[in-house]
Amino acid sequence: MAAYLDGKTSPAETLLVLEALKQDSSLREALGIALAVDDKVTFDILPMMEHAAQNQGNICSVLCEAFILHRRDVLFSEKDLLEMANARNWLKPQGAPIHSIGQLLAHYGLMVTRRYNACTDDILGALQTNNDVIVAVDSDKLYPDRDDPDDAVNHAVVVLGVEGEWVSLFDPSGKETNVRVRTKDFTRAWNESKNYMVRVLQSVEDYEPQPINLDDVELTDDLVELREAIAENAHEVWAAARKKEGWTYGKVRDDEHKKHPDLIPYSALPESEKEYDRIMALNTIKLVRKLGFDIVKNKKK
Amino acid sequence: MTDRDIIHGLIEKDNRVTREFFFGTCRPLFCRIIGQLFSYDVDYDEFVNELYVYLMDDDARKLREFEYRSSVYTWLKVLAIRYFMKKRDRLIDDSSRKPLYEEPVQSDEKEDGLTVESDLEKMLSLMPNPRYAYVIRKLMLEDCEPDLLADEMGVTTANLYNIKRRAIAQLTLIALNDIEEYGKK
Numbered sequence: 400m401a402a403y404l405d406g407k408t409s410p411a412e413t414l415l416v417l418e419a420l421k422q423d424s425s426l427r428e429a430l431g432i433a434l435a436v437d438d439k440v441t442f443d444i445l446p447m448m449e450h451a452a453q454n455q456g457n458i459c460s461v462l463c464e465a466f467i468l469h470r471r472d473v474l475f476s477e478k479d480l481l482e483m484a485n486a487r488n489w490l491k492p493q494g495a496p497i498h499s500i501g502q503l504l505a506h507y508g509l510m511v512t513r514r515y516n517a518c519t520d521d522i523l524g525a526l527q528t529n530n531d532v533i534v535a536v537d538s539d540k541l542y543p544d545r546d547d548p549d550d551a552v553n554h555a556v557v558v559l560g561v562e563g564e565w566v567s568l569f570d571p572s573g574k575e576t577n578v579r580v581r582t583k584d585f586t587r588a589w590n591e592s593k594n595y596m597v598r599v600l601q602s603v604e605d606y607e608p609q610p611i612n613l614d615d616v617e618l619t620d621d622l623v624e625l626r627e628a629i630a631e632n633a634h635e636v637w638a639a640a641r642k643k644e645g646w647t648y649g650k651v652r653d654d655e656h657k658k659h660p661d662l663i664p665y666s667a668l669p670e671s672e673k674e675y676d677r678i679m680a681l682n683t684i685k686l687v688r689k690l691g692f693d694i695v696k697n698k699k700k
Numbered sequence: 701m702t703d704r705d706i707i708h709g710l711i712e713k714d715n716r717v718t719r720e721f722f723f724g725t726c727r728p729l730f731c732r733i734i735g736q737l738f739s740y741d742v743d744y745d746e747f748v749n750e751l752y753v754y755l756m757d758d759d760a761r762k763l764r765e766f767e768y769r770s771s772v773y774t775w776l777k778v779l780a781i782r783y784f785m786k787k788r789d790r791l792i793d794d795s796s797r798k799p800l801y802e803e804p805v806q807s808d809e810k811e812d813g814l815t816v817e818s819d820l821e822k823m824l825s826l827m828p829n830p831r832y833a834y835v836i837r838k839l840m841l842e843d844c845e846p847d848l849l850a851d852e853m854g855v856t857t858a859n860l861y862n863i864k865r866r867a868i869a870q871l872t873l874i875a876l877n878d879i880e881e882y883g884k885k
Contacts, residue, residue: 400778401769401770401771401774401775401777401778402769402770403868404770404774404777404778404865404868404869404872405769405770405771405774405861405865406861406862406864406865406867406868407769407770407861410839410840410841410843413840413868414817414820414840417819417820417823417871417875420872420875420876420879421879425785427876427879428785429778429781429782429785430872430876431876432733432736432737432781432785433777433778433781434869434872434873434876435732435736436729436732436733436736436777436781437869444724691724693727693728693731693732695731695732695735696735
């Protein structure tokens, strides 16, 4: 049946399957399900929930953030950092979810951006403007000579410099924290996190929006239908909040008198406005999938 | 990772392969299958773990028997569908909530003058995508060499297999609809 679904049966075998369909209700059901669930994930899932987990207590990301706070002359205590990270789930027993790296820095007022699929030029660009950079890597690829039986963890390190064949790092996992590794090892190790990079800005001028590229995520028809429901509800949420703040309908937007032309039912919105809500909804659904979550329809409804 | 790497990694219980392929890439697929088969709340993780235990049973016998006639992904899909169908039927049976429903076996006598090939011709005429119908006709009725057909259509042979795969899916849907309609008469 699998060969048939992949189009790899001979003509005679294919005819046999089609003939068997008539006789075998269980085969019909199985094939029907196979077609219904035929939504192979063809895109790269971003490892948002992977854990940066080296050092005793899996606190490498906290130590990297402490290193940067220290460089930026921010007063803090390591104990406070750990307590806060634990209390807010930025640090779990198995490590820090890599999407949480940088939360402590943001708490202390530093501007942080996160992105996947970065490249070494992005790191260089950040370092040239004195931004700090934390990346998530696979430590056994970073240090090919080290024995790492788990072969599973991501690890947070601060990139201090990239010069030709060598990359300088602050790596809190070793006795010697300032280390140099070969660029090719760094690249392989960094690829494991889909080139995840946390950039700590010096000023707002350094900010360049980098939304996650969702072009490769295709949605099934039912998820596309979900888009419309989400778009409409997003409008309801927005309109309810505005009305609560005292806004009313007006033909022209007037911030002083709290008038807004879009305070009308979603169905009456111009297509251009609906399209804005739809794009937001679609990107939200795609992002959920891109970050490794699945949306499954409850069969009861 | 090639399919051979995946099979080898799963058999050897390689952490990374198992985590990334079985519990990563395939988990959403398994959840969709479970969602199709169970109309009440079930523990998805528990079910997926059970499937893994089943797959690894008897020194991963099922994995060792894999013949590479399809992709590992499709093979696991079919294996999971069959496993969860059996599990569902067993649960229904055990709880006696409903009697096991067995559809009456349809007669295997064919209608006069009709052959499988003529049934296929009928289904091909119902296919909405003429390109897909053409591929099926050439490869399955006329037994045309894939390389020759790929040349004729200006696609690579690998791409032709992708087209054939989608064509098979469309043909199967039509076949299933046809049987359903026939059953209603």
